[in-house]
Amino acid sequence: MSPRENARSDASQSSVRSSRSRIDVPPDLVMGLLGSADENLRALEQLLAADIHARGNAITLSGEPGDVVLAERAIAELIEIVGSGQKLTPEAVRHSVAILTGMKDGSADESPAEVLTLDILSRRGKTIRPKTLNQKRYVDAIDAHTIVFGIGPAGTGKTYLAMAKAVSALQSKQVNRIILTRPAVEAGESLGFLPGTLSEKIDPYLRPLYDALHDMMDPELIPKLMSAGVIEVAPLAYMRGRTLNDAFIILDEAQNTTAEQMKMFLTRLGFGAKIVVTGDITQVDLPGGAASGLRAAMRILDGVGDIHFAELTSADV
Incomplete structure (x- = not known):
């Protein structure tokens, strides 16, 4: 197989392996989701393997299919947390991803939103x-x-x-x-x-x-x-x-x-x-x-x- 054919084959395999997704965030939740100076977004980028890009109220994800699915779930949970009126922090982002990882390996049976929005005392x-x-x-x-x-x-x-x-x-x-x-x-x-x-x-x-x-x-x-x-x-x-x-x-x-x-x-x-x-x-x-x-x-x-x-x-x- 020629180098050109090899390159074409590698590109084809890469396109099969990669996945893209877009999430439209409710405009009134964007600031709360991304955090001050995008601190929550940066925390997500460090924790997840998928590439994450935010522009306006749209978040674009790309990467391996499994990584994109995990990122989709994480962002959906964080949107639910912000929508409940709770202030989102990088710490909450880390805990959310940890819970989702636990759900993936079977050690967790509750979603991040269920855990992090339980009010005990105000x-x-x-x-x-x-x-x-x-x-x-x-x-x-x-x-x-x-x-x-x-x-x-x-x-x-x-x-x-x-x-x-x-x-x-x-x-x-x-x-x-x-x-x-x-x-x-x-x-x-x-x-x-x-x-x-x-x-x-x-x-x-x-x-x-x-x-x-x-x-x-x-x-x-x-x-x-x-x-x-x-x-x-x-x-x-x-x-x-x-x-x-x-x-x-x-x-x-x-x-x-x-x-x-x-x-x-x-x-x-x-x-x-x-x-x-x-x-x-x-x-x-x-x-x-x-x-x-x-x-x-x-x-x-x-x-x-x-x-x-x-x-x-x-x-x-």
């Missing part, structure tokens, strides 16, 4: 939503089960999302109070031996929970609710001997509980109450090499009805 124009599929599954599990364990590394949103669900449940009168607790490992839970008032003793251990509360509620309202006992933030040791009814109870940093403490905490559950336990089993700080109560709970309670274990990973950060 305050002063800020809405808290899951950002990844695992986060949405975690939030859905909190709705569906009485006891949920959120297990994963720091920064995966396990405590923040649980607190948003707690505040939402309080506001909708599903519960009468919120109880937030952590083990004070550094003090060995023996706070009586520390100098200062009770609040001075426990404040360093509980400050992250206060900070999250301030993101979700009017700061001037929080002291009033705490004085009325509607919101309680306390070390785990103060849960002993109580039965907690009609409450949304969150145990944070649960990897630093002993098996005895975990059993004590879980048996505080009363009528109409919900428990969320969060922790990172790779960050156990118990003294003397004591076994983690979170690990014990995972071993003993896995498969028990109305108890769910939600796993989050570094991909959910």
